[in-house]
Amino acid sequence: MPLSDPDLSAIWLTFKLASLTTLILLLVGTPIAWWLARTRSRLRGPIGAVVALPLVLPPTVIGFYLLLTLGPHGFIGQATQALGLGTVVFSFSGLVIGSVIYSMPFVVQPLQNAFAAIGNRPLEVAATLRASPWDSFFSVVLPQARPGFITASILGFAHTVGEFGVVLMIGGNIPDKTRVVSVQIYDHVEAMEYMQAHWLAGAMLVFSFLVLLALYSNRQGKPGWS
Amino acid sequence: MKMRASRLATTGLCALLVALNLGTAWAGEVQVAVAANFTAPIQAIAKDFEQDTGHKLVSSFGATGQFYTQIKNGAPFEVFLAADDTTPAKLEAEGDTVKGSRFTYAIGTLALWSAKEGYVDAKGQVLKDNQYQHLAIANPKAAPYGLAATQVLDKLKLTEATKAKLVEGQNITQTFQFASTGNAELGFVALSQIYKDGKVTSGSAWIVPAELHDPIKQDAVILDKGKDNPAAKALVDYLKGPKATAIIKSYGYEL
Numbered sequence: 001m002p003l004s005d006p007d008l009s010a011i012w013l014t015f016k017l018a019s020l021t022t023l024i025l026l027l028v029g030t031p032i033a034w035w036l037a038r039t040r041s042r043l044r045g046p047i048g049a050v051v052a053l054p055l056v057l058p059p060t061v062i063g064f065y066l067l068l069t070l071g072p073h074g075f076i077g078q079a080t081q082a083l084g085l086g087t088v089v090f091s092f093s094g095l096v097i098g099s100v101i102y103s104m105p106f107v108v109q110p111l112q113n114a115f116a117a118i119g120n121r122p123l124e125v126a127a128t129l130r131a132s133p134w135d136s137f138f139s140v141v142l143p144q145a146r147p148g149f150i151t152a153s154i155l156g157f158a159h160t161v162g163e164f165g166v167v168l169m170i171g172g173n174i175p176d177k178t179r180v181v182s183v184q185i186y187d188h189v190e191a192m193e194y195m196q197a198h199w200l201a202g203a204m205l206v207f208s209f210l211v212l213l214a215l216y217s218n219r220q221g222k223p224g225w226s
Numbered sequence: 227m228k229m230r231a232s233r234l235a236t237t238g239l240c241a242l243l244v245a246l247n248l249g250t251a252w253a254g255e256v257q258v259a260v261a262a263n264f265t266a267p268i269q270a271i272a273k274d275f276e277q278d279t280g281h282k283l284v285s286s287f288g289a290t291g292q293f294y295t296q297i298k299n300g301a302p303f304e305v306f307l308a309a310d311d312t313t314p315a316k317l318e319a320e321g322d323t324v325k326g327s328r329f330t331y332a333i334g335t336l337a338l339w340s341a342k343e344g345y346v347d348a349k350g351q352v353l354k355d356n357q358y359q360h361l362a363i364a365n366p367k368a369a370p371y372g373l374a375a376t377q378v379l380d381k382l383k384l385t386e387a388t389k390a391k392l393v394e395g396q397n398i399t400q401t402f403q404f405a406s407t408g409n410a411e412l413g414f415v416a417l418s419q420i421y422k423d424g425k426v427t428s429g430s431a432w433i434v435p436a437e438l439h440d441p442i443k444q445d446a447v448i449l450d451k452g453k454d455n456p457a458a459k460a461l462v463d464y465l466k467g468p469k470a471t472a473i474i475k476s477y478g479y480e481l
Contacts, residue, residue, distance in 0.1 A: 064403075071409040089409045090360055090393045172393030172404065173365065190291035190368035190396065 002199040010184040018160040021099040025107040033111035063169025090172040098166040106155040114148020253280040254457030259293045261309035262399040263416035281457040289397040291368040304452025310370040311443040327448035332479040334442030335417035336434040350432035362404040362413035374439035375414035417478035
């Protein structure tokens with residue numbers, strides 16, 4: 001077996017992290033994307049820019065400031081301690097929080113485009129047919145924005161799998177809790193275990209290719225892709 | 227008029243290029259890969275070195291394992307100040323260095339450190355009392371200070387007790403960061419990171435007795451790329467000299 005037990009547990013951990021992050025991002029990102037796509041508020045620009053910020057900031061920079069704010073002296077860390085939760089740095093929940101922030105634009109932007117592409121007309125029609133806003137959201141918007149949701153999920157998942165800098169800064173490299181595949185590969189290289197690094201990286205490469213293949217084969221000529 | 231302005235600019239540019247060229251011809255430049263734990267001392271040494279010899283020192287800081295990979299793949303480093311003695315020896319055996327240039331420039335000291343004043347006692351009892359949440363160490367597979375930390379825990383028979391509390395930094399800089407931000411109450415760091423002129427600069431520390439771990443010998447070597455560069459030779463000689471060794475010792479290294 002070319003992949004060792006620690007490699008396999010890193011793969012499993014990465015899978016868990018990416019799935020959970022994607023799920024949370026769909027729940028959190030949908031209302032944000034909906035608001036960004038439809039609002040005429042002056043805050044649209046600033047909020048949109050904040051959501052897109054993780055695209056520009058280097059991951060290690062995001063990670064470093066998460067380490068500071070989530071840590072015992074940071075304001076979020078102080079709040080979680082006051083609530084009796086302790087701090088979330090060096091834990092799986094900490095990684096989930098970091099990944100949600102880091103992958104946010106990859107989920108929000110395809111959704112926002114998909115919602116914007118639907119336009120007002122279908123919603124107005126639904127309203128004249130006496131559909132409540134919730135009803136029209138679930139029976140009109142969701143089906144029409146389906147390609148957008150698929151794109152958002154795949155991008156959010158894939159981007160979290162490839163995450164390195166944030167995890168490096170707030171993870172602490174703990175087996176089964178924070179040691180994800182990208183960190184494990186880095187470890188192998190640092191320890192000059194090139195063969196193990198090659199195997200694990202190869203597995204990641206094949207996986208990424210399959211994800212992108214699914215994305216591009218599925219996506220031909222449908223709206224919602226930015 | 228336009229013509230003259232552009233000609234003037236060209237002449238100026240040429241003069242500048244010539245001047246830059248002359249600059250490098252007079253005083254050499256040496257590219258150095260420096261182990262992260264030696265960041266502060268090399269910056270202090272660089273100042274004196276540049277003043278005394280006229281050569282310029284260009285340093286890159288990083289993890290020793292990472293430098294090894296980069297050097298094997300054509301990185302432009304001319305001198306390598308490693309955090310261990312095995313990596314330079316390996317490079318030497320593989321024919322990537324100038325034969326006979328390898329020497330120990332510093333012996334690292336390990337310290338158990340907390341950013342909190344009075345948290346670490348002078349004997350390291352805090353480790354055995356086990357009241358903390360997280361103990362930061364450097365990755366023992368890649369960083370010599372990390373390996374030394376695991377040897378200390380082994381010697382103190384604390385390996386089992388601390389297992390669930392260990393958090394790993396990829397190198398000693400990150401380990402220090404975990405402890406200095408308070409995310410880990412305790413960390414095994416390099417004394418050089420927290421020490422200046424005979425005392426610990428902040429927080430509290432236990433300077434780990436040398437007999438609890440194998441010596442952290444840090445070796446330097448002139449790499450193949452630096453074999454014809456007089457500045458590389460000058461730097462290595464300078465590191466062995468009294469001025470540099472005094473600086474190295476002032477950061478808590480042995481020699």
